[in-house]
Amino acid sequence: MTAVLVDDHPVVVAGIRAWCGAAVPAVRLADAGPSVAVAWQEPGRSARVVIYDLLLGSFAPAYADLKRLVDDGRQVIVYTMRDDRDTALTCLDIGAFAYLTKAEGEEHLIAAIHAAAEDRPYTPPAMAGAFGTDTSSSRPRLSPRETDVLIHWFTCESKEMVADKLSLSVSTVNGYLDRVRIKYANAGRPAPTKATLVARAIQDGIVRIDDL
Known part of the structure; x- marks a missing residue:
C-alpha cells in the first residue's frame, strides 16, 4: 500500500x-x-x-x-x-x-x-x-461522482456493469452507493432499496422517468 x-x-x-x-x-x-x-x-x-x-x-x-x-x-x-x-x-x-x-x-x-x-x-x-448533523436541507447534497454512480446504477443491470463503465472497482461503486444512502437516511428520507433510491432521485430532479 x-x-x-x-x-x-x-x-x-x-x-x-x-x-x-x-x-x-x-x-x-x-x-x-x-x-x-x-x-x-x-x-x-x-x-x-x-x-x-x-x-x-x-x-x-x-x-x-x-x-x-x-x-x-x-x-x-x-x-x-x-x-x-x-x-x-x-x-x-x-x-x-x-x-x-x-x-x-x-x-x-x-x-x-x-x-x-x-x-x-x-x-x-x-x-x-x-x-x-447535516440538517441544511431535506435534499441531500450528493457529490458529482456519487450522482454519476447513482445514475449509471439506475440504467445498468448490475454493479459490475457500473464499475466497468466508470473504470471503478465494484467495492468502490458500493462505497459511493452506501454514502448516498447514508445521506438520504440522515435527511430523514431513507432509501434502503434500489427502487426507493430511484424514487428519491426522481423527486429531487437527479433523473427523469424518461431517462430510465
Missing part, C-alpha cells in the same frame, strides 16, 4: 511516516511535502491514496486542489485541524474519500488509508458526525 502526504508541519509528517511504517499491513509513504505539488510529481504521483491537509499556510481551505485530485481519480483522505461540519460536508461533496480531524489520530487514519487502498468504504467519527 502506497500513499503520499501533503502537509506543511514537520512533526505531523514525522508522526504519520512512523504510523505508516508500523501499520499492519504496512503503508509505504512514497513522498511527503508542504505543497500539493508533491502529489503530482514522482514518486508521489504514483500513489493513488493522498493524505491531504486542507490548510497549507492559509486560513482558507484549498478546495480547488482537492477537486483536481478527486477528478484525477485519487483517493483523497482529508486530514486537517478543521473540525466544523460545513468544511467536512464540502470536502465530501467534492468527492473526498474520507474526512478526518487530526485529533482522531493513528487508529482512524491508518484504517482510512487501508480502506482507500482496498477500495472499500470507511466512515471515521468526524465524517459520521458531519453526515449526522
Whole structure:
C-alpha cells in the first residue's frame, strides 16, 4: 500500500511516516511535502491514496486542489485541524474519500488509508458526525461522482456493469452507493432499496422517468 502526504508541519509528517511504517499491513509513504505539488510529481504521483491537509499556510481551505485530485481519480483522505461540519460536508461533496480531524489520530487514519487502498468504504467519527448533523436541507447534497454512480446504477443491470463503465472497482461503486444512502437516511428520507433510491432521485430532479 502506497500513499503520499501533503502537509506543511514537520512533526505531523514525522508522526504519520512512523504510523505508516508500523501499520499492519504496512503503508509505504512514497513522498511527503508542504505543497500539493508533491502529489503530482514522482514518486508521489504514483500513489493513488493522498493524505491531504486542507490548510497549507492559509486560513482558507484549498478546495480547488482537492477537486483536481478527486477528478484525477485519487483517493483523497482529508486530514486537517478543521473540525466544523460545513468544511467536512464540502470536502465530501467534492468527492473526498474520507474526512478526518487530526485529533482522531493513528487508529482512524491508518484504517482510512487501508480502506482507500482496498477500495472499500470507511466512515471515521468526524465524517459520521458531519453526515449526522447535516440538517441544511431535506435534499441531500450528493457529490458529482456519487450522482454519476447513482445514475449509471439506475440504467445498468448490475454493479459490475457500473464499475466497468466508470473504470471503478465494484467495492468502490458500493462505497459511493452506501454514502448516498447514508445521506438520504440522515435527511430523514431513507432509501434502503434500489427502487426507493430511484424514487428519491426522481423527486429531487437527479433523473427523469424518461431517462430510465
